[in-house]
Amino acid sequence: MLLTDSLMPQAVRKGISEHKLPAFQYLIEHGQYYENLVTSFPTMSVTIDSTLLTGKYPDAHHVPG
Structure with a gap:
Protein backbone atom coordinates (compact mmCIF):
# COMPACT_ATOMS: atom_id res chain seq x y z
CA MET A 1 0.00 0.00 0.00
CA LEU A 2 1.25 3.43 -0.92
CA LEU A 3 -0.23 6.36 0.96
CA THR A 4 0.59 9.92 -0.04
CA ASP A 5 -0.74 12.73 2.15
CA SER A 6 -2.09 15.80 0.39
CA LEU A 7 -1.40 14.59 -3.15
CA MET A 8 -4.33 15.65 -5.29
CA PRO A 9 -5.42 13.51 -8.27
CA GLN A 10 -5.11 16.50 -10.60
CA ALA A 11 -1.38 16.69 -9.83
CA VAL A 12 -0.98 12.94 -10.47
CA ARG A 13 -2.81 13.18 -13.80
CA LYS A 14 -0.71 16.18 -14.86
CA GLY A 15 2.56 14.52 -13.82
CA ILE A 16 1.68 11.34 -15.71
CA SER A 17 0.61 13.24 -18.82
CA GLU A 18 3.94 15.10 -18.76
CA HIS A 19 5.85 11.82 -18.28
CA LYS A 20 7.25 13.04 -14.94
CA LEU A 21 5.81 10.26 -12.73
CA PRO A 22 6.87 6.93 -14.26
CA LYS A 56 -12.39 0.41 11.11
CA TYR A 57 -13.17 4.02 11.90
CA PRO A 58 -11.51 5.77 14.88
CA ASP A 59 -14.50 5.11 17.14
CA ALA A 60 -13.83 1.37 16.69
CA HIS A 61 -10.02 1.16 16.58
CA HIS A 62 -9.55 3.76 19.36
CA VAL A 63 -6.27 5.13 18.00
CA PRO A 64 -6.34 8.86 18.70
CA GLY A 65 -4.51 11.53 16.73
Whole structure:
Protein backbone atom coordinates (compact mmCIF):
# COMPACT_ATOMS: atom_id res chain seq x y z
CA MET A 1 0.00 0.00 0.00
CA LEU A 2 1.25 3.43 -0.92
CA LEU A 3 -0.23 6.36 0.96
CA THR A 4 0.59 9.92 -0.04
CA ASP A 5 -0.74 12.73 2.15
CA SER A 6 -2.09 15.80 0.39
CA LEU A 7 -1.40 14.59 -3.15
CA MET A 8 -4.33 15.65 -5.29
CA PRO A 9 -5.42 13.51 -8.27
CA GLN A 10 -5.11 16.50 -10.60
CA ALA A 11 -1.38 16.69 -9.83
CA VAL A 12 -0.98 12.94 -10.47
CA ARG A 13 -2.81 13.18 -13.80
CA LYS A 14 -0.71 16.18 -14.86
CA GLY A 15 2.56 14.52 -13.82
CA ILE A 16 1.68 11.34 -15.71
CA SER A 17 0.61 13.24 -18.82
CA GLU A 18 3.94 15.10 -18.76
CA HIS A 19 5.85 11.82 -18.28
CA LYS A 20 7.25 13.04 -14.94
CA LEU A 21 5.81 10.26 -12.73
CA PRO A 22 6.87 6.93 -14.26
CA ALA A 23 6.75 5.12 -10.91
CA PHE A 24 3.20 6.31 -10.22
CA GLN A 25 2.17 5.38 -13.76
CA TYR A 26 3.58 1.88 -13.27
CA LEU A 27 1.82 1.45 -9.92
CA ILE A 28 -1.49 2.70 -11.32
CA GLU A 29 -1.24 0.35 -14.33
CA HIS A 30 -0.30 -2.67 -12.21
CA GLY A 31 -2.40 -2.05 -9.11
CA GLN A 32 -5.50 -0.19 -8.06
CA TYR A 33 -5.80 3.58 -7.92
CA TYR A 34 -8.68 5.44 -6.30
CA GLU A 35 -9.20 9.18 -6.78
CA ASN A 36 -12.52 9.65 -4.99
CA LEU A 37 -11.78 8.78 -1.37
CA VAL A 38 -12.88 10.64 1.72
CA THR A 39 -10.64 10.71 4.75
CA SER A 40 -11.68 9.63 8.20
CA PHE A 41 -11.94 12.17 10.99
CA PRO A 42 -9.86 13.43 12.72
CA THR A 43 -7.65 14.07 9.72
CA MET A 44 -4.34 13.13 11.31
CA SER A 45 -1.94 10.65 9.72
CA VAL A 46 -1.81 8.20 12.64
CA THR A 47 -5.61 8.01 12.86
CA ILE A 48 -6.06 7.72 9.10
CA ASP A 49 -3.31 5.09 8.74
CA SER A 50 -4.89 3.08 11.56
CA THR A 51 -8.25 3.27 9.80
CA LEU A 52 -6.69 2.06 6.53
CA LEU A 53 -4.83 -0.80 8.23
CA THR A 54 -7.70 -2.01 10.42
CA GLY A 55 -10.65 -1.24 8.15
CA LYS A 56 -12.39 0.41 11.11
CA TYR A 57 -13.17 4.02 11.90
CA PRO A 58 -11.51 5.77 14.88
CA ASP A 59 -14.50 5.11 17.14
CA ALA A 60 -13.83 1.37 16.69
CA HIS A 61 -10.02 1.16 16.58
CA HIS A 62 -9.55 3.76 19.36
CA VAL A 63 -6.27 5.13 18.00
CA PRO A 64 -6.34 8.86 18.70
CA GLY A 65 -4.51 11.53 16.73
